[in-house]
Amino acid sequence: MGRAPCAGPVPAYGRHMRDHAPPLPTSPGFWRSPLRGTWFTAVLGLVLLVGITVLFVTGLLSYAAYNPNLSPVNDKTPDKGVLGFYLFAWPTSPSWLYRLTQGVHVTLGITLIPVLLAKLWSVVPRLFALPPARSLTHALERISLLLLVGGVLFEFVTGVLNIQLDYVFPGSFYPLHFYGAWVFFAAFVVHVALRLPTAVRNVRRMRQEGDLLASPRPDPPTVSRRGALWLVGGGSLLLFATSAGRSFDGVVRETALLTPHGGSDPGSGPGGFQINKTARYAGIDAAETGEETWRLVLTGPAGTVRLSRADLLRLPLHSSSLPIACVEGWSTSDQWWRGVRLRDLAALAGHHGDPPDVFVESLQRHGAFRHAALRANQVADPRSLLALQVNGEDLGPDHGYPARVIVPAAPGVLNTKWVARMTFGEL
Ligand SMILES: Nc1nc2c(c(=O)[nH]1)N[C@H]1C(S)=C(S)[C@@H](COP(=O)(O)O)O[C@H]1N2
Ligand SMILES: [Mo]
Numbered sequence: 001m002g003r004a005p006c007a008g009p010v011p012a013y014g015r016h017m018r019d020h021a022p023p024l025p026t027s028p029g030f031w032r033s034p035l036r037g038t039w040f041t042a043v044l045g046l047v048l049l050v051g052i053t054v055l056f057v058t059g060l061l062s063y064a065a066y067n068p069n070l071s072p073v074n075d076k077t078p079d080k081g082v083l084g085f086y087l088f089a090w091p092t093s094p095s096w097l098y099r100l101t102q103g104v105h106v107t108l109g110i111t112l113i114p115v116l117l118a119k120l121w122s123v124v125p126r127l128f129a130l131p132p133a134r135s136l137t138h139a140l141e142r143i144s145l146l147l148l149v150g151g152v153l154f155e156f157v158t159g160v161l162n163i164q165l166d167y168v169f170p171g172s173f174y175p176l177h178f179y180g181a182w183v184f185f186a187a188f189v190v191h192v193a194l195r196l197p198t199a200v201r202n203v204r205r206m207r208q209e210g211d212l213l214a215s216p217r218p219d220p221p222t223v224s225r226r227g228a229l230w231l232v233g234g235g236s237l238l239l240f241a242t243s244a245g246r247s248f249d250g251v252v253r254e255t256a257l258l259t260p261h262g263g264s265d266p267g268s269g270p271g272g273f274q275i276n277k278t279a280r281y282a283g284i285d286a287a288e289t290g291e292e293t294w295r296l297v298l299t300g301p302a303g304t305v306r307l308s309r310a311d312l313l314r315l316p317l318h319s320s321s322l323p324i325a326c327v328e329g330w331s332t333s334d335q336w337w338r339g340v341r342l343r344d345l346a347a348l349a350g351h352h353g354d355p356p357d358v359f360v361e362s363l364q365r366h367g368a369f370r371h372a373a374l375r376a377n378q379v380a381d382p383r384s385l386l387a388l389q390v391n392g393e394d395l396g397p398d399h400g401y402p403a404r405v406i407v408p409a410a411p412g413v414l415n416t417k418w419v420a421r422m423t424f425g426e427l
Contacts, residue, residue, distance in 0.1 A: 025125075025128040026128045026129070026130045028125065028215070028216045028217075029215075029216055029217045030125070030128075031124070031125040031215050032215050032217060032218060032219040033215060033218065033219065034215065034218035034219055034220070034221040035122070035221070035223070035225055035228050036122055036125065036213050036214055036215055037211050037213050037214040037225065038198070038202040038211050038212070038213050038214070039202050039203065039205070039225065040122055040213075040225045040228065040229070041119065041122040041123055041199075041202075041213055042198070042199040042200075042202035042203045043203055043229060044115055044118055044119040044122060044229075044232070045119060045195065045199050046199055046200070046203060047112075047115050048112065048115060048116065048119055049192060049196070049199075051108060051111075051112045051115070052112070052152075052188060054104065054105075054108060055105060055108060055109055055112070055155075056181060056185050056188075058101045058102065058104050058105035058108075059105055059177075059178075059181055060086060060181075061101045062098075062101065062102055062105060062327060062411070063077070063087075063174075063178060064086070064087050064088060064090055065090045065097075065098050065101070065102075065409075065410065065411045066090075066411060066413065066414070067089070067090055067373065067374075067375050067414075068080075068084065068087065069084065069087050070357060070373045070374075070375050070427060071357075071359065071373035071427050073359075073371050073372060073373055074372060074373050074414075076173075076174030076175065076178075076368075077174050077175045077178045077179075079175070080178065083178070083179075083182055089375055089377055090375070090378075090409065090410065091377070091409060092377060092378055092381040092383070092384070092407065092408045092409045092410070093408065093409060094409065095321075095322050095323065095334075095383065095408035095409050096323060096325075096409070097409040098325045098409055098410060098411050099247065099323050099325035099331040102325055102326070102327060102329055102331075102411065103244075103247040103325070103329055103331060105329065106159070106163055106243075106328065106329025107240065107243055107244050107247070107329060109156065109159050109160075110160070110239050110240070110243045110258065111236045111237075111239050111240040111243070112236065113156060113160075113235075113236075113239060114232050114233075114235035114236045114239065115232055115236060116152060116156060118228075118232045120149065120152075120153075122213065123213065125213065125215075126212070126213065127145070127149070141190075141194060144187045144190040144191060145187075145191070147183055147184065147186070147187035148184065148187040148188060148190075148191050151180060151183050151184025151185075151187055151188075152184055152188075154176075154180045154184070155177065155180050155181055155184055158173060158176050158177045158180065159177060161173075162177070162328065163328045163329055164258075239258065241255060242255060242256065242257040242258045243256055243257075243258045243329075244256070246329060246330035246331070247329070247330065247331045248333070249273075249332070249333045256330075266398075269393075270390060270391035270392055270393040271390065271391070271393065271395075271396040271398070271399055273324070273332040273333075273335055274324070274330060274332055275398045275399065276326060276328075276412070277367075277369075277398075277417075278397075278398045279397040279398050279401075279418070282362075282364045282367060282370075282417070282418065283364060283365060283366065284363055284364065284397070284418050286397070288363050289363070289397070289401055289402050289418065291308065291309060291310065294308070294309060294363075294402050294420075295307060295308055296308075296309075296312065296386075296402075296403060296419065296420065296421070296422070297420065297421045297422070298345055298348055298349040298421075298422050298423075298424070299349060299421070299422070299423045299424065299426075300346065300348075300349025300350040300351055300423075300424040300425055301349070301350030301351065301425070302348070302349050302350030303350070305348055305349060307348075309388065309402045309403070312339070312340055312386070312388060312403065313388060315340045315344060316340070316341075316344065317338055317339060317340065317388075318338070318339070318340070318341050318382070318385060319336060319337065319338045320336075320337050320382075320383035320384075320385055320406070320408070321334035321335070321336055321337070322334055322335065322337060322383060322406050322407075322408050323335070324406075324412045324415060325411060325412055326411070326412040326413075327411055327412070327413065331412075335390050335391055336390065336391050336392065337385055337387040337389070337390050337406045338385070338387065338388065338389040338390070338392075339385040339386050339387035339388040339389065339403065339406075340385065340386045340388070341382060341384065341385060341386075342355070342358065342374070342378070342379045342381075342384040342385065342386060342405070342407075343355045343379055343380055343381075343382070343384070345386060345422060345424075346358065346379055346424050349422070349424045350424075351424050351425060354376065354380065355376060355379040355380050355424070356376055356379070356424050356425035357373060357374060357375055357376050357379065357424075357425065357427045358373070358374050358379050358422050358423065358424050358425075359371065359372075359373050359422070359423040359426070359427055360372050360373070360374065360405055360416045360419055360421070360422050361416075361419070361420055361421040361422075361423075362416050362417060362418040362419055362420055363418040363419075363420045364418060369413050369416075370416075371416065372405075372413060372414045372416050373427055374405070374407060374410075374414060378407045378410060378414075379424075381407070381408055383407075383408045384405075384406070384407045384408065385405070385406050386403050386404070386405060386419060386422075387400075387403065387404050387405070387406045388402070388403055399417065400416075400417025400418050400419070401418070402418070402419075403418075403419045404416060404417040404418070404419060405417075405419060
């Protein structure tokens with residue numbers, strides 16, 4: 001593609017400024033890149049239309065996966081009000097469900113960063129266009145643009161900070177990202193409704209007459225528009241290739257250069273899979289987990305039942321192959337867990353027949369994830385365990401010794417480690 005044609009004659013003030021004064025960002029002549037144009041913007045816009053819709057849906061699913069309406073301890077956004085209208089009981093099948101939805105959410109979000117930046121760059125001149133509003137509709141459209149641009153930057157920045165730096169916003173990442181998503185998406189719907197027909201036309205035609213985005217005085221091109229798109233795509237591919245590995249094992253995992261996350265090196269062997277928070281980080285004292293001291297306390301209609309680890313090992317033990325998938329986008333492949341079924345523990349606590357919800361507490365004294373509530377469908381699933389062993393060995397301290405919960409399809413946050421107490425049926 002060659003340079004864009006001038007969109008009509010250069011206005012008089014433009015000519016004047018070119019000759020005598022440096023132009024301002026509000027004058028069309030200020031923006032010189034020959035790459036800008038409706039075709040370039042429309043292609044990026046259509047990629048984002050699909051990509052951001054997927055981000056929005058997988059993001060809402062992630063919130064639903066926490067089962068926030070089940071218990072206040074699961075709800076990181078308690079003031080959501082009507083925005084929780086779509087919540088549903090998160091299923092337990094397929095067991096890789098959250099691994100997929102959240103892996104897609106985070107990996108796609110990272111991959112779209114170059115596309116987003118290129119798209120914003122391509123329309124920057126329009127953000128400065130004068131007059132600020134020609135009519136009421138135009139004014140509304142421009143306000144929606146501010147929410148759109150502000151919202152999208154906010155969502156990408158909070159998302160990336162959360163997966164890279166972990167809790168930069170103490171306790172508040174979830175509401176910020178959740179409310180931000182709704183504000184942004186409302187503006188996004190308005191924007192798409194206004195622009196989609198034009199965007200589709202522009203992509204088909206390659207270029208449009210009276211191209212508002214094309215510079216009236218373009219510099220000589222150093223790369224074609226197609227070439228620039230390949231560069232953006234290459235940037236996305238690079239980000240994809242250096243972040244997707246966090247959802248896989250072995251060599252592939254080592255390609256996840258952009259994800260320094262994950263506390264200590266889990267090493268190899270049976271416990272050689274990702275550890276987000278170590279026992280030391282969670283403040284778990286080895287003295288509390290010893291055979292003599294640790295007891296699992298079950299509460300239900302049968303009263304209070306106290307079990308040592310040896311008692312648990314004498315109960316019927318079952319195995320399930322299940323992954324761990326964190327909200328931060330990383331996941332493990334299936335690990336081979338062995339322990340006592342949650343529904344068997346419910347029965348011990350006096351719930352025969354259909355098991356109820358359960359509230360699980362750990363030995364940990366501080367931290368948002370020290371406790372979690374599980375829904376009845378999760379307790380009832382025969383693959384849901386209070387795991388005592390993983391991959392043929394006792395759980396290591398960092399994987400939750402003496403016992404941890406593992407539930408199919410659930411976000412990692414519901415797989416409580418260092419379990420101390422389970423209260424059935426009183427949420
Ligand atoms: N007691 C306790 N259990 C916990 C957590 C925690 O902070 N405390 N973190 C949860 C989170 S967010 C994840 S993703 C899973 C997996 O963490 P791991 O890789 O550290 O085992 O453990 C969960 N269980
Ligand atoms: Mo997590």
